[in-house]
Amino acid sequence: MSDRLRAVLSEPEAGRFGPEADLxxxxxxxxxxxxxxxxxxxxxxxxxxxxxxxxxAGDVGILGVGYPEDVGGTPTGLWGQIATWExxxxxxxGGIAASLGSHHIALPPIVAHGTPEQxxxxxxxxxxxxxxxxxxxxxxxxxxxxxxxxTRAVRDGDHYLIDGSKTFITSGxxxxxxxxxxxxxxPGHDGISLLVVEADVDGFTRSGPMAxxxxxxxxxxxxxxxxxxxxxxxxxxxxxxxFRIIMENFQMERLQLAVSGYVxxxxxxxxxxxxxxxxxxxxxxxxxxxxxxxxxxxxxAETTAAKEFTYxxxxxxxxxxxRTTEISLAxxxxxxxxxxxxxxxxxxxxxxxxxxxxxxxxxxxxxxxLAIGGGTSEIMxxxxxxxxx
Amino acid sequence: xxxAVCAKQIPDPATPYELDPEHHWIVRPDDQILDDxxxxxxxxxxxxxxxxxxxVTLFSMSPAGxxxxxxxxxxxxxxxxVIVSDPALKGSDxxxxxxxxxxxxxxxxxxxxxxxxxxxDGSAGVLPQQLSELLxxxxxxxxxxxxxxxxxxxIHRQTPDGYxxxxxxxxxxxxxxAGVVEPRYPTFKGIMQAKQKPVExxxxxxxxxxxxxxxxxxxAQYVRSVTPVPARQAGExxxxxxEAYRKILEVLEQAKVV
Ligand SMILES: Cc1cc2nc3c(=O)[nH]c(=O)nc-3n(C[C@H](O)[C@H](O)[C@H](O)COP(=O)(O)OP(=O)(O)OC[C@H]3O[C@@H](n4cnc5c(N)ncnc54)[C@H](O)[C@@H]3O)c2cc1C
Ligand SMILES: Cc1cc2nc3c(=O)[nH]c(=O)nc-3n(C[C@H](O)[C@H](O)[C@H](O)COP(=O)(O)OP(=O)(O)OC[C@H]3O[C@@H](n4cnc5c(N)ncnc54)[C@H](O)[C@@H]3O)c2cc1C
Numbered sequence: 254m255s256d257r258l259r260a261v262l263s264e265p266e267a268g269r270f271g272p273e274a275d276l277x278x279x280x281x282x283x284x285x286x287x288x289x290x291x292x293x294x295x296x297x298x299x300x301x302x303x304x305x306x307x308x309x310a311g312d313v314g315i316l317g318v319g320y321p322e323d324v325g326g327t328p329t330g331l332w333g334q335i336a337t338w339e340x341x342x343x344x345x346x347g348g349i350a351a352s353l354g355s356h357h358i359a360l361p362p363i364v365a366h367g368t369p370e371q372x373x374x375x376x377x378x379x380x381x382x383x384x385x386x387x388x389x390x391x392x393x394x395x396x397x398x399x400x401x402x403x404t405r406a407v408r409d410g411d412h413y414l415i416d417g418s419k420t421f422i423t424s425g426x427x428x429x430x431x432x433x434x435x436x437x438x439x440p441g442h443d444g445i446s447l448l449v450v451e452a453d454v455d456g457f458t459r460s461g462p463m464a465x466x467x468x469x470x471x472x473x474x475x476x477x478x479x480x481x482x483x484x485x486x487x488x489x490x491x492x493x494x495x496f497r498i499i500m501e502n503f504q505m506e507r508l509q510l511a512v513s514g515y516v517x518x519x520x521x522x523x524x525x526x527x528x529x530x531x532x533x534x535x536x537x538x539x540x541x542x543x544x545x546x547x548x549x550x551x552x553x554a555e556t557t558a559a560k561e562f563t564y565x566x567x568x569x570x571x572x573x574x575x576r577t578t579e580i581s582l583a584x585x586x587x588x589x590x591x592x593x594x595x596x597x598x599x600x601x602x603x604x605x606x607x608x609x610x611x612x613x614x615x616x617x618x619x620x621x622x623l624a625i626g627g628g629t630s631e632i633m634x635x636x637x638x639x640x641x642x
Numbered sequence: 643x644x645x646a647v648c649a650k651q652i653p654d655p656a657t658p659y660e661l662d663p664e665h666h667w668i669v670r671p672d673d674q675i676l677d678d679x680x681x682x683x684x685x686x687x688x689x690x691x692x693x694x695x696x697x698v699t700l701f702s703m704s705p706a707g708x709x710x711x712x713x714x715x716x717x718x719x720x721x722x723x724v725i726v727s728d729p730a731l732k733g734s735d736x737x738x739x740x741x742x743x744x745x746x747x748x749x750x751x752x753x754x755x756x757x758x759x760x761x762x763d764g765s766a767g768v769l770p771q772q773l774s775e776l777l778x779x780x781x782x783x784x785x786x787x788x789x790x791x792x793x794x795x796x797i798h799r800q801t802p803d804g805y806x807x808x809x810x811x812x813x814x815x816x817x818x819x820a821g822v823v824e825p826r827y828p829t830f831k832g833i834m835q836a837k838q839k840p841v842e843x844x845x846x847x848x849x850x851x852x853x854x855x856x857x858x859x860x861x862a863q864y865v866r867s868v869t870p871v872p873a874r875q876a877g878e879x880x881x882x883x884x885e886a887y888r889k890i891l892e893v894l895e896q897a898k899v900v
Contacts, residue, residue: 267673272710276717276833283827314830327830 258526262519262553263343265336269564274332277318281340284313289344294610296470300462302349304385304427310353311382315341324364325377331571335564338509342516345612347619348471350513355424358506358627359386359432362447362498366490375430375449387428389419389476390499396421397632399434399499400442404478406435411485413437413448415456415478423626425474426462428452433478434495442496447489456481467618504577506627507584508570511563514587514623518556518594521616522549525598528605528613539601548601552594559587578640581633588623588630595620643696643790643812646747647687647720648757648770650677651704651711655762665733665858666865668763670704676711679758681718681825682818687756688719689823690790697721699750703731703742706843716836717828724750728845733858736764740772742856745849748777754795755815759784774815781815782808786822 270278288309296302310316319334320326327333341350356379363375378384395402404417415435422431431450438444450457460475490498526549529540539545563586566579598613599606606613624630651674653659660669676684687698700715700723712723724746731742747755755777760767774781785797786805793812798805800819828836846856854860878893880886894900 272708272713273833273837275710276714276828276836277830279714280827280830280833312829313827314833318830327834329830329834333830 258549258553259523262523262556263339263516270332270336271330273329274336277314277329277333278336278340280313281315281337282343284310284315285340285344289346289349293344293346293349296349297346297615298469298610300469301472302352302470306349306353307385308382311380316353316356316382317380320360320364320376320380324372325380331567335512335567338512339516342513343520345520345615346470347513347517347616347622348468351468352424352427352471354509355388355428356380356386357509358423358502359388359428359430361502361505362432362489363449365501366498368486370486371449371489379430384429385424385427387422387424387431388502389422389425389431390434391419391421393418393420393475397629400445400496401440402434402436402445404433404435406437406446406448406483408437408485409482412482413485413488415448415450415481415483418475418477420475421463422474422476423471425459425476426472431476432489433476434499437495438493444493445495445499446492447495447498448483449487449489450478450481450483454481454483466621467615468622503628504570504580507580507633508563508566510623510627511559511566511580511583511587514584514589514591514620515556515560515563517591517616517620517623518552518559518587521591521594521598521613521620522552522556524612524616525549525594525601529601532603545601548597552590552597556590556594559583559590562586578637581628581636584627585624585630585633585637588620591616591620591623643690643694643753644751645687645691645696645698646750646752646755647680647683647698647700647715648743648755648773649680649684649700649702649712649715649720649723650758650761650763651675651702651707651709652677652761652763659763661868666868667733670707672707674704674707674711676714677758677762679760679762679820680715682820682822683756683758684715684718684720685823685825686785686788686816686818687754688826690754690788694790696753699724699752701743701746701750702726703734703739703746709841712841713833713836714828716839716841717833718826719828719832720839722840722842724842724844726844726846726849728847728856730846730851730853730857733861733864734856735861735863736766736769737772737863738856738861740769740776742846742849742851743769744773744776745851746844747773749849752777753812755779755813757815757817759817759819770815770817777813777815779813779815780810781817782810783817785816785818788816788818788822 314327317326318337360376363371379386392402406413406415429452433448433450436444437446456479458477463473530538532539563583566576566583569576595617599617602613654675662669691698698720700720703726706727726742726746757770771781782797784800786800787798789796796809799808880889
């Protein structure tokens with residue numbers, strides 16, 4: 254009966270997403286089934302995947318989902334985006350999905366605040382899959398506390414000179430362009446600007462891929478800026494107005510992480526159920542014990558609630574409303590659901606769940622970043638506390 | 643080249659079919675999908691159209707529902723769709739369906755009609771041949787490879803042992819087997835553009851049929867009774883005492899597999 258449970262968890266209610274988003278979902282499913290799933294285990298072990306996957310995803314429209322037509326995207330509306338993120342997350346490799354999606358945090362500031370020249374140079378080629386884009390905010394000395402970042406950009410005629418470093422940057426190793434948060438003014442959030450740095454400039458160097466607990470195929474890097482000259486024309490938005498743009502950008506990133514959260518949970522539950530119905534202990538399938546059946550129902554309850562709550566936030570966003578509170582709560586709930594479900598999945602697989610190459614083992618490791626990246630769960634609580642208490 | 647592609651909307655085969663108890667007709671829900679078989683026809687149609695700067699028009703007879711199956715084919719790249727949808731068509735057999743589709747296709751004009759060899763839900767496997775008769779053009783069937791050159795269409799016709807090379811001049815009807823090509827999945831652009839593409843909805847009367855000619859009234863064929871597929875018998879279990887391979891070989895030999 255694993256099909257029934259799969260349908261409950263991963264088939265949207267009829268009419269919920271609308272006809273276009275349903276077709277988009279079908280296309281991404283086919284893409285994941287033919288272009289990713291057959292290779293996932295190999296790419297996970299290799300800690301990387303072929304760069305050609307970017308243009309392939311670009312051709313189909315996956316990279317450009319939700320972006321305006323004039324920058325090479327397909328304006329599908331938020332439900333088309335969520336359908337795409339959900340199905341990409343079902344590739345069972347958080348690292349591949351994160352890498353292919355790193356532009357979703359790097360480009361929106363350019364789309365919303367950039368000039369047409371910046372959009373032509375830095376958005377269209379990325380959506381086509383010809384260039385890779387990353388976002389660099391976190392520094393060795395400042396993560397959650399974005400307003401305290403130290404990387405400096407000093408004005409020098411038509412250029413800025415950047416000095417400093419960034420770390421834990423997704424797609425940092427392969428990125429052709431990086432949207433970098435720098436300090437152009439005084440201390441605190443009023444002194445921050447965003448600059449697009451092209452990776453081939455003098456003075457820019459980077460580490461190799463950082464070894465991580467999960468997200469193995471994702472190329473995370475530390476970036477070093479040593480008197481890197483960047484034209485003022487590469488600044489996105491006004492000088493010293495970067496903090497607000499970064500905070501606005503976090504909203505969609507957190508919504509995506511919430512989606513990754515409940516999809517990771519759903520995948521873990523379905524995989525665990527498949528195993529539990531097949532594996533016999535004490536003359537009965539693992540799934541035959543009431544303790545386990547109830548555990549499955551609890552996981553389904555938590556995951557479905559997180560998903561529905563995320564949809565509620567999305568409905569508000571579609572109506573143009575500020576949903577910062579709901580998005581923060583959704584990320585908190587959905588990433589916790591991912592942790593609980595992946596923990597349970599490993600447990601239900603028994604020893605097999607602890608072995609490398611087992612999908613539950615991978616989901617368990619991959620899930621852990623979701624409550625940290627894009628703002629930690631503690632930061633989500635801080636945001637909500639400030640807004641509702 | 644003006645290409646007509648038959649595109650049948652069917653209930654999702656992943657969900658159990660419901661038959662209405664009186665006539666044993668498939669109950670067709672609002673949500674129908676494009677018959678997987680027809681994705682191959684659409685793909686071949688698109689390839690031939692791209693090579694000849696032609697166009698692809700979809701033809702379908704079914705309750706329109708939410709048109710999701712048709713949208714799927716439009717999203718792949720077809721230019722427009724003609725769908726014949728009419729309560730009067732309820733109960734039509736394959737021949738009546740062929741008559742209706744033939745008239746719609748004729749009205750639109752065509753150089754080539756492409757259909758599947760056999761639909762997934764009805765499986766009659768006769769409709770394209772009926773179309774060719776009604777349209778008075780040759781039928782090239784079971785194509786596993788298609789080549790088009792000016793007025794000529796050449797195919798490899800699948801046979802049990804290999805293939806025949808078959809050739810005809812246009813106009814013609816062509817049926818393609820599943821698996822001939824890898825159907826493209828609709829791109830996001832295609833999906834959004836499909837919304838703008840024309841979908842013409844016709845009734846039986848629009849095509850000049852009166853109610854007695856179509857539907858159950860116009861059909862010679864009807865379903866007398868329906869019997870459920872017998873439950874699958876349990877397989878034979880061979881206990882291995884070291885000699886089980888002999889028994890298995892015997893079974894395989896009997897089945898003429900080895
Ligand atoms: C795989 C991976 C990919 C990443 N990708 C990117 C990327 O592409 N771009 C980018 O810019 N960054 C990226 N990051 C960085 C990520 O966003 C940060 O790690 C995260 O925001 C936390 O910052 P930090 O690591 O500096 O932790 P810290 O801020 O040092 O936090 C340490 C601990 O203190 C807690 N804490 C902080 N503030 C409070 C508070 N007010 N109250 C209570 N507790 C608090 C935190 O929740 C955490 O538990 C990535 C990280 C990883 C691991
Ligand atoms: C008893 C009975 C009742 C029926 N009731 C209804 C009804 O209520 N409403 C109704 O709309 N139809 C009805 N039909 C028609 C039926 O659904 C089929 O369309 C028709 O019988 C063709 O049979 P098939 O699908 O087995 O064709 P096949 O010969 O197996 O089909 C071969 C190919 O022809 C094309 N094709 C077949 N049918 C269609 C179609 N409808 N539209 C576009 N392309 C097509 C496809 O490319 C298909 O792959 C009924 C048929 C029968 C026998």
